[in-house]
Amino acid sequence: METSYFFKNLNMVPEVFLGTLFIFLLVVILTRIFGLKSFSKMTGFDFVITVAIGNIIGMSINSSKPAILLGAFILLALFSLNYAVTLLRFKSKKAEDLIDNDPLLLMENGEVLEENMKASKVTQAELQSKLREANVIRLNQVKAVILETTGEISVLHTNDANITIEDYILGDVARSRS
Known part of the structure; x- marks a missing residue:
């Protein structure tokens, strides 16, 4: 050179x-x-x-x-x-x-919300990756998976089935895409 x-x-x-x-x-x-x-x-x-x-x-x-x-x-x-x-x-x-998009619920109480996944164009592979990233081992541990306004995915999970998510945490989250 x-x-x-x-x-x-x-x-x-x-x-x-x-x-x-x-x-x-x-x-x-x-x-x-x-x-x-x-x-x-x-x-x-x-x-x-x-x-x-x-x-x-x-x-x-x-x-x-x-x-x-x-x-x-x-x-x-x-x-x-x-x-x-x-x-x-x-x-x-x-x-x-x-200006802002609403966060969107992708999973609730261990169940994948297929319509919201389809509406948001999040693939099963992307969801699975985020669940692994959050150290989720069983779907019944998942309380909620949220597609945030930034495109990030938040996974809320616990091993205690008796714990529920406080309303304030999901206050701005859309249950379905309009």
């Missing part, structure tokens, strides 16, 4: 270093201003914003497309948009319902 491959564009190192430092510090400052929820993945919208922020950081630092200052502006816009949508969701139930 030719050595020029390793030493190509060395004159850009200081510029890349300063750009990386600037973007890093900006993200730290924006996170301090807007809060850690800026990187949460509690809703589908949060997930999209987190991916977009990561993408802009990577593209600005790696390719300078967008340029560092434009990337900084886009980051500020994404953090601001996320904060505005979060505030809107917090203050308005209608906005929350419009």
Whole structure:
């Protein structure tokens, strides 16, 4: 391999270093201003914003497309948009319902809810994988499996058949897809 491959564009190192430092510090400052929820993945919208922020950081630092200052502006816009949508969701139930999906019940009391599986496009193999991941050995241990708004799957299980899930835990979970 030719050595020029390793030493190509060395004159850009200081510029890349300063750009990386600037973007890093900006993200730290924006996170301090807007809060850690800026990187949460509690809703589908949060997930999209987190991916977009990561993408802009990577593209600005790696390719300078967008340029560092434009990337900084886009980051500020994404953090601001996320904060505005979060505030809107917090203050308005209608906005929350419009923006967020409801979590969906995939299993209840050991039984797979086939219609919900079909509606959500979750395969049997994906469900089985999540059950194994949660150390479920018998289906009768499963109290509920929920497809969360982020696409994650939560498995609630116990060995004690007398334990029931409190209503608050399943309060926002749809029993069927409308």
